[in-house]
Amino acid sequence: MQRANAELVRSLGAVRVIDYTKEDFSASGHTYDVIVDTVGTAPFKRSRGSLGRGGRLLLVLATLWQMLLAPWESAVSGKKVVAGPASERVEDLRFLAKLAQEGSLKPVIDRRYTLEQIAEAHRYVETGRKRGSVVVMVSHG
Template identity: 50%
Template sequence: MRAAVYRHFGPPEAVRVEEIPKPSPGRGEVLVKVHASTVSAADHRARGRDVPRGLGMLAALALGIFKPRHRVLGMDVAGVVEAVGANVTKFRPGDAVIAMLGASFGGHAEYACVRADGAITANPRNMTFEDAVTLVFGGLTARVFLGRAGIKPGDTVLVNGASGAVGTAAVQLAKQLGAHVTGVSSAANADLVASLGADRVLDYSAVDFTAEDVTYDVVMDCVGNLPFEGAAASIKPGGALLLVVADLNGILLAPWRSRASGKLVTAGSVKYTAEDLAFLVHLAELGQYQAVRERSYDLADVVEAHRFVGTGRKRGNVVLRLPAGAAARMS
């Protein structure tokens, strides 16, 4: 099968399309013929081993010290089940599914194996694979972090980085919970953020929300430029700071800061579940969750996809297409 492979850490050009062995599903696994995956900020960071401050050693252990531990990036997939392993009864060949592969990666290939008891569920009936796969990485991450805050109708939520994959999901999900949502983005993306339900949109280049005399029940940082010291005064007593992207200090000090301030500070790993993914699919089928997809690239153009994600300016998701009969030229 064809896959986007990287054999050393480096720039976008480190990724090449190669022929590698097609996997076979093991016990409890399903083999998915992949039609779409996203090229996320996580793929960008893994490819270059470019991680927040202090996380270099942990990243080396997880991603590989001298060479990549997982040669094929891609944390999510949308496609069709081709085969199932022993003891799999929930899925069968021909099922259209979306799934989260997480830190095991592997989505940027024509086939991927997924645990049947993992974060995998039926593809939304009203979405193409290219749109459906945008629910996975950003949607699941946003749902898990927002769930930690216990948001109630009428709560005020600020999303820093509201136009990215996680941010666009967070704006929509916070509105679903009945919150009043403020999105922080560039002026160029203000209309997008407003269209997703944000009640107020701030241009980060013109307005510093931490300098305003406004406080929020929940502040969610999807960028990684909002330390507790800078955000604390903008959070109401008993409120929450959700650090989707954090450096080592932010992660290690989160429990202590929570106890000392009386405000929930949470960062770190996310547990992805089929139940959360099915919830997102349900919202999508009801027309209450929009896929946000700025660009799609063919597998052969994966280097260009990585270059674009590396600019840090993508709106929502960048999708990698792997349809049958796609262009066969190699990068």
């Protein structure tokens, strides 16, 4: 993991940053309250032993099979597996807006593109090297 990436993750509040190219989190013996799998490499089978009591696994890129198994895995393990699309509730959006107004919510924007550059933006995202959100700006003309 590049030093800049590790610093970014720490600045977002991570207590411990793991360089997945040098360390296998599932073999370290450490347990975590939350594991967020953003790239599909930490399914429940691999993460189960690294989740503490009542821990949560968030599968951002879940397969259909993982989404179907999540309720069962949660029920039998005592650990919460969250997979699939997020539900949108008005109260959640209001809460996020409040955090943003207070400055507590700090989005990470890697790059900005105009609508005319959308193909370039898509190519950049597909590299798997983005370090935050990629924003496509639409002007009202």
